[in-house]
Amino acid sequence: MAIKLRKDYQLPVKEAIAEAWERVRAVLAVMATGAGKTVVFASIIHDHKGASAAVVHRKEIVVQISCSLAMLGVSHRVVAPPATVRLARRQHLKKFGKSFVDPDALCGVASVQTLTSKSAGKNAALQSWIKQVSLCVFDEGHHYVTSGLWARAVDCMVNAKLLQVTACSERADGKGLGEDADGFAQELIEGPQVKWLIEKGYLSPFKYYAPTTDLDLEGVAVTASGDFNAKAFRARVVESHLVGDVVKQYNQFAKGKRAIVFATDVATSNEMANRFNEVGGRAIALDGNTEDGVRDRANDDFAAGKMQQLVNVDLFDEGYDVPAAECAILARPTQSLNKFLQMCGRVLRVVYAEGYDLSTAEGRRAAIANGPKPYAVIIDPVRNWERHGMPDWPRQWTLEGKEKGSRATTDTIPQRVCDCCSQPYEAFFKACPYCGAVPEPAGRSVPEQVDGDLAELDVEAMAKLFEKMRKADCSDEEHQRGQFARNLPPIARSQDLKRHQAAKHRREVLRNLVKWWVGAQEGRDLGEIHRRFFLRFGVDIATAFMLDAKDTDALADKIAARFMLDTAPGMR
Numbered sequence: 227m228a229i230k231l232r233k234d235y236q237l238p239v240k241e242a243i244a245e246a247w248e249r250v251r252a253v254l255a256v257m258a259t260g261a262g263k264t265v266v267f268a269s270i271i272h273d274h275k276g277a278s279a280a281v282v283h284r285k286e287i288v289v290q291i292s293c294s295l296a297m298l299g300v301s302h303r304v305v306a307p308p309a310t311v312r313l314a315r316r317q318h319l320k321k322f323g324k325s326f327v328d329p330d331a332l333c334g335v336a337s338v339q340t341l342t343s344k345s346a347g348k349n350a351a352l353q354s355w356i357k358q359v360s361l362c363v364f365d366e367g368h369h370y371v372t373s374g375l376w377a378r379a380v381d382c383m384v385n386a387k388l389l390q391v392t393a394c395s396e397r398a399d400g401k402g403l404g405e406d407a408d409g410f411a412q413e414l415i416e417g418p419q420v421k422w423l424i425e426k427g428y429l430s431p432f433k434y435y436a437p438t439t440d441l442d443l444e445g446v447a448v449t450a451s452g453d454f455n456a457k458a459f460r461a462r463v464v465e466s467h468l469v470g471d472v473v474k475q476y477n478q479f480a481k482g483k484r485a486i487v488f489a490t491d492v493a494t495s496n497e498m499a500n501r502f503n504e505v506g507g508r509a510i511a512l513d514g515n516t517e518d519g520v521r522d523r524a525n526d527d528f529a530a531g532k533m534q535q536l537v538n539v540d541l542f543d544e545g546y547d548v549p550a551a552e553c554a555i556l557a558r559p560t561q562s563l564n565k566f567l568q569m570c571g572r573v574l575r576v577v578y579a580e581g582y583d584l585s586t587a588e589g590r591r592a593a594i595a596n597g598p599k600p601y602a603v604i605i606d607p608v609r610n611w612e613r614h615g616m617p618d619w620p621r622q623w624t625l626e627g628k629e630k631g632s633r634a635t636t637d638t639i640p641q642r643v644c645d646c647c648s649q650p651y652e653a654f655f656k657a658c659p660y661c662g663a664v665p666e667p668a669g670r671s672v673p674e675q676v677d678g679d680l681a682e683l684d685v686e687a688m689a690k691l692f693e694k695m696r697k698a699d700c701s702d703e704e705h706q707r708g709q710f711a712r713n714l715p716p717i718a719r720s721q722d723l724k725r726h727q728a729a730k731h732r733r734e735v736l737r738n739l740v741k742w743w744v745g746a747q748e749g750r751d752l753g754e755i756h757r758r759f760f761l762r763f764g765v766d767i768a769t770a771f772m773l774d775a776k777d778t779d780a781l782a783d784k785i786a787a788r789f790m791l792d793t794a795p796g797m798r
Contacts (some may be wrong), residue, residue, distance in 0.1 A: 228469070231265065231266065234262070234357035234426070235417060235418045235423075235428075236261075236262055236324055236417075239255060239257065239415060240266050240270060241365075241418045241735065243255055243266075243270065243389060243415055244270075246413045246415060247387050249412075249413065250412035250413050251387050251388060251412065251741065252387075252388040252389075252405065252411050252412045252413075252416060253389050253390070253411060253412070253413050253414075254367055254389075254390045254391075254392070254395060254403055254413070254414050254415070254509045254625065255267075255389060255390070255391045255392075255410075255414075255415040255416075255433055256387060256391075256392055256393065256394065256395050256414065256415070256416050256568070256623045257391065257392075257406070257417035257422060258388075258393055258417065258418070258419060258420045258429070259393045259567060259568055259570075259571025259572070259574065260319075260423070260428070260429050260571050260574050260575045260576075261393075261418065261423055261428065261429075262366070262628065263365075263391045263392075263393070263417075264290070264291060264294050265294070265388055266391075266436060267280065267301075267363045267365075267389060267391055268280075268291070268294045268298060268388070268666060269298075270294055271295065271300070271333060271361065271363065272295075272298045272300055273464050274360075274361045275347065275354065275358040276332065276358070276361065277320025277332040277333070277334075277358035277359045277360055277446040278332070278333050278334070278359060278360070278361040278363075279296075279305075279333070279334045279342060279356075279361070279362045279363070279383070279386070280334070280335045280336070280362075280363045280365060281336050281337075281338050281362060281363070281365065281379055282335070282336070282337065282365040282366065283309075283337070283338045283365075283366060283369060283487050284337075284340065285309075285310045285313070285337070285518075285598065286541070287366070288304065288306050288310050288335055288337055288406065288622070289313050290319055291335050291365065292304055292314040292317070292318070292326075292327070292335050293314070293317050293318065293321060295326065295333065295335065296318045296322055296325075296326040296417050297321075297322070300303070300326065300333055300335050301326050301327075301328040301331045301333070301646060302326060302327065302331045302333040302335055302716070303327070303328060303329050303330070303331045303333070303334040303335075303355070303672065304327050304334070304335050304336075305334055305335070305336035305337060305340050305341055305346075306335075306336065306337040306340050307337070308477070309518065310337065311327065313328055313522075314335075315327050318345075325604055325730070331792060332355075332358070334359075337473060338375060338376065338379045338562050338681050339375070341356075342375055342379055342382065349593050351497045354403060356382055356383065357384070357385060357492055358385070359383055359386045359569075360386050360387065360565065361386055361387055361389070362387075362388055362389070362546075363390075363391060364376075364379070364380070364388065364389065364390045364391070365391055366391075366392055366492055366768070367389075367390025367392040367403070367411075368390075368392040368394060368395060368396075368397055368403065368564055369389055370403070370409060370410060371397075371401050371403065371408045371409050372408055372409060372410065373408075374770035375707065377473060387412065388411075390403065390409075390410070390411055390566060391570060391769075392564070392566035393564065393567055394563055394567050394568075394572060394621075394623075395414065395623040395624060395625065396563045396564060396623070396628060396636070397562070397564065397627075398451055398452030398453050398560070398561045398562035398563075399450070399451050399630070400452065400564075400624055400627050400628050400666040401453040401627050402624070402626045402627030402628070403625050404626060405573040405623075405625075406625070406626075406628055407625060407627045408469065408762075409470065409586065409625070410624055414624070416621060416623055416624050418621055419569075419618075419621065420618040421575070421618040421619075421620065424574075425587070426587045426590065427576070427587050427588075427589070427590025427591040427593070427594060428576065428590065429574040429575070429576060429619070430573070430574050430575065430577075430594060430599060430601060430602045431594070431600075431601045431602070431651065432570075432573070432601055432602040432603065432604055432617070432618075433479075433602070433603050434604045434606065434611065434616060434617075434650060435475070435479045435603070435604070435605045435606065435647075435648045435649055436606045436609065436611050436643045436648055436650045437471070437479075437483050437607055437648040438607075438610070438643075438647070438648075439466060439468050439471040440466050440467055441462060441463070441467075441606045441608060442462060442465075442577060442656065443447070443459075443462065443608070443609070446458045446459055446462060446559075447559065448578040448589055452561050453560055453565070454488045454558075454559050454561060454563045455491070456491045456562065457491075459491070459558075460490065460491045460493065460494060460557065461488045463490075463494050466527055468494075468557065468607065468608070469494065469497045469501055469503065470557055470609055471485065472498055472501075472557050472607060473498070473502055473505060473507075474502045475477065475552070475555070475605050475607060476502070476507075476535070476605065476635045477505070479553075479603055479605055479648070480552070480553040480555075480571060480603040480605065482534075483534075483552035483553045483603060483617060484528060484531065484533075484535075484550055484551055484552050484553065484556070485534065485535045485536070485546075485551070485552070485555055485603075486535075486536050486538065486542055486551050486553070486554050486555070486572050486573065487509075487535055487536065487537040487538065487555040487557055487559055488538065488541050488542070488554070488555065488557055488558045488569050489511075489537055489538065489557050490512075490539070490558040491539060491628075491671055492513050492515075492539055494557070495511040495512075495513060495537045495538065495539050496511045496537075497555065497602060498510035498511070498535075498537045498761065499535065499537045499542045502534070502535045502537070502570075505686070507534050507535050508522050508532070508533050508534040508535065508562055508719040509533070509534060509535035509536075509537055509703065510533060510535075510536065510537065510630070511517045511537045511538070511543055512524060512536060512537070512539075513538065513540070513541065514539070514540065514541065517767075518611070519783060521541075525548070526548075528551075529550055530547050531550070539583045541634075542572055546780060548572075548575075548600070549573055549575040549576065549577050549599075550577060550598075551573045552572040552573060552599050552602060552603060553573060553576070553603040553605065554569055554570060554572055554603075554604050554605070555607075556569055556570075556606045556607070556608060556610050557606065557607060558608065559608040559609070559610060559613075560610060560613075561597065563611065563613075563614050564642070565609050566613070566614045566617075567614075567617060570604055570617040571603065573595045573602040573603070574591070574602055574617070576594050576597075576599070577594070577595035577597045577598050577599045578590065578592075578593035578594060578597055579592075579594075579596040579598075580593075581591045600714045604664070605783070608737075611641065611650050614648070615641075632762055640652075640653045640761055641653060642665060644658040644661060644663055644665070645665065645666075646658065646661050646662065646663040647660050647661040647663070649661075651763075652756035652758070653733070653757075654754050654758035654760075654761050655757075656753065656754065656757075662747070664678055673715070681710075682755070698709055702723060702726070702727065703704050705718070705726045706723065709722060709723075728750065728775070729775065729778075731777065732775060732779065732782070733771050733780045735782055735786070736770065736771065736778055736781060739768060739782055739785040739786055740759075740770065740785065743759070743785055743788070744759075759790060763781060763785065763788075764790065765781065
């Protein structure tokens with residue numbers, strides 16, 4: 227059975243990967259959570275002539291990918307603990323009426339832990355198959371750097387072309403995934419971004435709430451991987467009202483919706499589940515030590531609507547696929563952009579109503595709006611939005627490494643949270659775009675706090691600035707007359723004129739870029755556009771045209787980069 231890929235983005239990604247393989251061995255593909263990366267690489271494996279492998283790092287994902295291959299009619303071996311193999315078989319029988327698990331198949335799904343174990347190294351039949359593998363896909367490809375478990379998995383596949391797939395190429399520890407950094411990938415393929423997928427009706431629209439709690443994260447220790455230390459965070463949870471706040475916020479913003487709650491540690495997870503149940507919820511706490519049968523029943527009950535809250539510790543941020551999940555509560559802070567996007571992505575999968583034309587964006591959006599999940603709800607009481615922005619912000623992916631804590635987005639506009647509706651929004655707005663509430667004016671000590679019209683210049687100062695701009699943009703003839711007025715020696719006039727012409731050219735380039743940028747700000751009034759420019763680039767539009775040569779060029783480069791990022795197809 228052939229798999230049908232979406233022609234507007236899934237098929238182009240698949241074709242781009244194939245083209246990249248003609249140039250290099252190792253490719254990294256970045257596709258947003260919910261965009262169908264499993265479908266794409268399952269299609270690649272399905273079409274491959276020869277032995278192939280999909281390598282994953284968790285039991286749940288082993289079973290998920292095994293079912294994806296089974297749906298395509300692909301027989302495959304499952305290289306994993308016996309319990310996982312049995313679970314995969316049970317899922318096949320449940321969904322397809324027969325098992326597609328074949329221990330002698332050329333295609334395989336492998337747990338990275340089993341693949342790299344000592345016992346695997348002694349298994350002659352397994353090693354023989356590994357040497358035959360000519361295509362290997364590494365799911366959650368951001369894990370694969372040149373050290374530890376992940377590196378050993380890559381080293382196994384000596385004869386294979388490689389594909390790493392992930393929703394985010396950025397790691398919290400700052401390591402890069404390219405071969406010139408800390409990884410293996412030689413080329414990067416990017417799928418469409420979240421905003422584009424929402425606009426096209428492939429992901430659900432969402433409402434994002436950032437209500438406050440008394441949780442203080444200042445000074446919380448960070449691990450070697452770059453993320454918050456769970457034990458240190460737990461101590462702050464005990465001191466705060468976070469657990470109670472989470473339950474209260476759920477009832478305020480998402481009551482009755484099926485919610486996935488992300489907790490940092492087992493104790494907090496259990497407390498939250500108990501608190502939900504005390505106030506009439508139907509919650510269960512799950513973690514890596516929860517028995518398989520309990521987890522499977524909980525997942526089935528949640529999908530069927532019998533369970534309301536799944537409170538988990540590091541189980542559902544990667545590879546969990548339940549489109550019916552309507553709400554994500556981010557009760558764990560994270561320095562990892564990848565974890566943040568994964569957590570948000572759990573609830574962005576769509577549920578279409580029947581009777582609509584799903585071949586068009588308009589039809590898909592209508593099917594979402596009239597379906598059981600017209601929008602997703604994301605509740606973020608621990609201020610992850612301050613670290614990472616919104617889930618649908620445009621982002622530039624790279625194979626290069628980054629400093630710990632740096633953002634994938636560049637020149638991000640400061641946000642504020644509405645005191646009335648608790649929704650974050652970009653600070654250039656005069657009023658909350660969701661409820662219309664006008665924030666209290668703030669001080670002007672830093673750009674994030676600038677309010678009003680951002681006007682630090684009085685009328686007289688502005689007049690002087692515009693006169694300076696007029697003189698700077700004068701004709702060559704007028705400039706030459708000014709040379710005489712300044713008593714400039716003849717020997718210096720030629721170079722002075724060249725500098726004038728070069729400066730004019732720079733300002734003209736900058737002026738055109740500003741015009742393009744302003745033209746892209748559809749639906750905003752002039753005041754908001756000026757505020758947005760200031761908050762984005764750190765200078766008001768008028769002053770921008772009087773910068774020196776170095777700063778003018780730097781600003782032009784920033785505007786051009788931002789314009790390309792904001793308006794490129796699939797990234798808006």
